[in-house]
Amino acid sequence: MSKSVIVVGTGNAALCAAMAALEKGASVTLLEKADEALAGGNTKYTAGAMRFAYDGADDLMPLLRDRSDAHLPSTDFGSYTTEKFGADLLGFNDGRPLSDEQQALVNTSLDTMQWLASHDVKFEPIYSRQSFEKDGRHVFWGGLTLAAENEGVGLFDMELAAVKRMGGTVRYNSAVTGLVMDGARVVGVQVGDEVVLADAVILASGGFEANEDMRVAHMGDNWKAAKVRGTPHNTGDGLRMAIKAGAAQNGLFKGCHATPMDLHMADFGNLDLPPGERKNYRKISYFLGVMLNANGDRFVDEGANFRNYTYAQYGAAILEQPGQFAWQVFDAKVFDLLYGEYRFFDAHFVEGDTLEALVAKMEGVDQAGALATLSAYNDAVDTNTAFDPTALDGKSTTGLTPPKSNWAQKLDTGPFRAFPVTGGITFTYGGVKVDETGHVLTADGAQIPGLFACGEMVGGVFFAGYPGGSGLTSGAVFGRRAGYGAA
Ligand SMILES: Cc1cc2nc3c(=O)[nH]c(=O)nc-3n(C[C@H](O)[C@H](O)[C@H](O)COP(=O)(O)OP(=O)(O)OC[C@H]3O[C@@H](n4cnc5c(N)ncnc54)[C@H](O)[C@@H]3O)c2cc1C
Structure with a gap:
C-alpha cells in the first residue's frame, strides 16, 4: 500500500x-x-x-x-x-x-x-x-x-x-x-x-532567521533588529517541533549568513521587485571605500579579501556596532566601480563636495570622530602601489587599526558619497x-x-x-x- x-x-x-x-x-x-x-x-x-x-x-x-x-x-x-x-x-x-x-x-x-x-x-x-x-x-x-x-x-x-x-x-x-x-x-x-x-x-x-526571539536567544542581542533578506515565514517552527520531539541539535546555532544591507530597506525581502532587482538592497562594495560606525570609527578591514570571502561575515560586524548601523564612504574615483545596487532607484545615500560637507549629512555619526578617522586613513594609505580591483593588489594602509589590506585609495576626489547600512540575515x-x-x-x-x-x-x-x-x-x-x- x-x-x-x-x-x-x-x-x-x-x-x-x-x-x-x-x-x-x-x-x-x-x-x-x-x-x-x-x-x-x-x-x-x-x-x-x-x-x-x-x-x-x-x-x-x-x-x-x-x-x-x-x-x-x-x-x-x-x-x-x-x-x-x-x-x-x-x-x-x-x-x-x-x-x-x-x-x-x-x-x-x-x-x-x-x-x-x-x-x-x-x-x-x-x-x-x-x-x-x-x-x-x-x-x-x-x-x-x-x-x-x-x-x-x-x-x-x-x-x-x-x-x-x-x-x-x-x-x-x-x-x-x-x-x-x-x-x-x-x-x-x-x-x-x-x-x-x-x-x-x-x-x-x-531556519529561524525571521524569528526575533529565537535570533536573540541563539545568536545574541545584536540580532534583534537585523533585517531579514528573504521570507517572513521562516520562524523556526519546524526546529522547535523537532527538538520538542527529541531531535538532536546539530551545527552552529549562533551561525548565519548575513550581509550589509541598505539601512532603510523594509524588514523583509521584497518579491514585488523584478527578479534582477531583488538583490539591490544589498550593499557589498565596501572594499572600494571605508565603513564608519556611529563613533566615526572604522571597525573592519574592508579590503581583507575579495568580497565573496567577507560579505557574509560583515553583516554581523555592522550589527555589533553602536546603534547597529554604519556608513559606507566612497569618493568619485570609484563611483563607476560600485555594483549596480548602489545605483538602484531606492538606494539611500548622501553626497558632499568635501569630506566635511559629507560628514555633516551623515546622520547619527560623531562628526569630529569621523573626520579624524578619514584624515588618519588618508594619511596611512600606501601611495606607491597601483590600485587594481581585479586582484588582491596589496595597496594597504600602514600603522592603522584595523588596517585596510587591499584597495586602499585615498578619499580625495569629490564629490563624496556615503550609504547608510545595517546587517541583513540570509539564513541560519x-x-x-x-x-x-x-x-x-x-x-x-x-x-x-x-x-x-x-x-x-x-x-x-x-x-x-x-x-x-x-x-x-x-x-x-x-x-x-x-x-x-x-x-
Ligand atoms: C536573498 C537571498 C538570496 C539567496 N541566494 C541564493 C542563491 O543564489 N543560491 C543558493 O544556493 N542559495 C541562496 N540563498 C539561500 C537559499 O535561499 C536557501 O538555502 C534555500 O532556499 C533554503 O531552502 P529551504 O527549502 O530549506 O527553505 P525555504 O525555501 O525558505 O522554504 C521554507 C518553507 O517553509 C515554509 N514554512 C515555514 N514555517 C512553516 C510552518 N510552520 N508550516 C508550514 N510551512 C512553513 C515557508 O513559508 C517556506 O515556504 C539565498 C537566500 C536569500 C534570502
Whole structure:
C-alpha cells in the first residue's frame, strides 16, 4: 500500500522531498504557512544559482534547457571536482574537517542535479556573473556555472510543476503548529485545531532567521533588529517541533549568513521587485571605500579579501556596532566601480563636495570622530602601489587599526558619497541531526520514527560561511534523501 507523506513547506527542499516521495509511489500533501503568492520561502528570493561538482561540459549539457544556445561552442566551463568543492567548503569551516553532511552534499551534488533535470527542472549558464571573455571565448571561473531558468522563482515554478504532474497536492495558508505523536512515533501534524495524519512527516520549513526571539536567544542581542533578506515565514517552527520531539541539535546555532544591507530597506525581502532587482538592497562594495560606525570609527578591514570571502561575515560586524548601523564612504574615483545596487532607484545615500560637507549629512555619526578617522586613513594609505580591483593588489594602509589590506585609495576626489547600512540575515546554520535516510535523530543517534527533515533545517552543513550556490544544492540533496526515506 502506498505511504502517505506530509511535507511541511514549499521551498526547494520541500519540493525536492515531495518529488522523491512521489517517485517512490507515496501520496504527498505539502502544507504551506504562506499564501500562494509568498509560497516557496527563501527559494523564491534567490538567483537560482546551484553549485555542484562536475568533470566538464559533458556533465552540464544534459542539465540545460537550451542546448542550441549560440554561445555554447565558444564556452569553457572547465571542471569543478569533488575535491575542489570540498576544499571550498573547508575554507569556511574554521578548522573543522568536512562534516558527514558536507561530504554528502559534495558527493551527491551532480547526481542530484541530473535527477532534477530528469524531472524537467532545467538550467542555464550564468554568463553574466560567473564568466569573463578571453580571446573570443566565454571562460567560467569559481566553479559556479548554472542557475535555474528565471532564477529562484523559475526553480520554484519548475519544481512545483513536477510535483503536481506526479500527483502531489499543496495546501496554502496552512501553518503547521505541532507534531502529532503516538508514543515516540510521529503520526501527523497539527494545523491549528486540525489534525492531519500521515505515515511520515518531512519538515522542510526553513531556519529561524525571521524569528526575533529565537535570533536573540541563539545568536545574541545584536540580532534583534537585523533585517531579514528573504521570507517572513521562516520562524523556526519546524526546529522547535523537532527538538520538542527529541531531535538532536546539530551545527552552529549562533551561525548565519548575513550581509550589509541598505539601512532603510523594509524588514523583509521584497518579491514585488523584478527578479534582477531583488538583490539591490544589498550593499557589498565596501572594499572600494571605508565603513564608519556611529563613533566615526572604522571597525573592519574592508579590503581583507575579495568580497565573496567577507560579505557574509560583515553583516554581523555592522550589527555589533553602536546603534547597529554604519556608513559606507566612497569618493568619485570609484563611483563607476560600485555594483549596480548602489545605483538602484531606492538606494539611500548622501553626497558632499568635501569630506566635511559629507560628514555633516551623515546622520547619527560623531562628526569630529569621523573626520579624524578619514584624515588618519588618508594619511596611512600606501601611495606607491597601483590600485587594481581585479586582484588582491596589496595597496594597504600602514600603522592603522584595523588596517585596510587591499584597495586602499585615498578619499580625495569629490564629490563624496556615503550609504547608510545595517546587517541583513540570509539564513541560519543551526539545525537538527539527520541520517542517510533523512530521518531525524535523537542525541543517542536513534531515529525518531516517522520524522524527517531537510533544507535549512539540517544542521552541520555550513559553519562560518559557504561558497555561493551551495544552499539550494543542499536543499535538493537532503530533500531528495528525506523524500526517499519517508516513502
Ligand atoms: C536573498 C537571498 C538570496 C539567496 N541566494 C541564493 C542563491 O543564489 N543560491 C543558493 O544556493 N542559495 C541562496 N540563498 C539561500 C537559499 O535561499 C536557501 O538555502 C534555500 O532556499 C533554503 O531552502 P529551504 O527549502 O530549506 O527553505 P525555504 O525555501 O525558505 O522554504 C521554507 C518553507 O517553509 C515554509 N514554512 C515555514 N514555517 C512553516 C510552518 N510552520 N508550516 C508550514 N510551512 C512553513 C515557508 O513559508 C517556506 O515556504 C539565498 C537566500 C536569500 C534570502
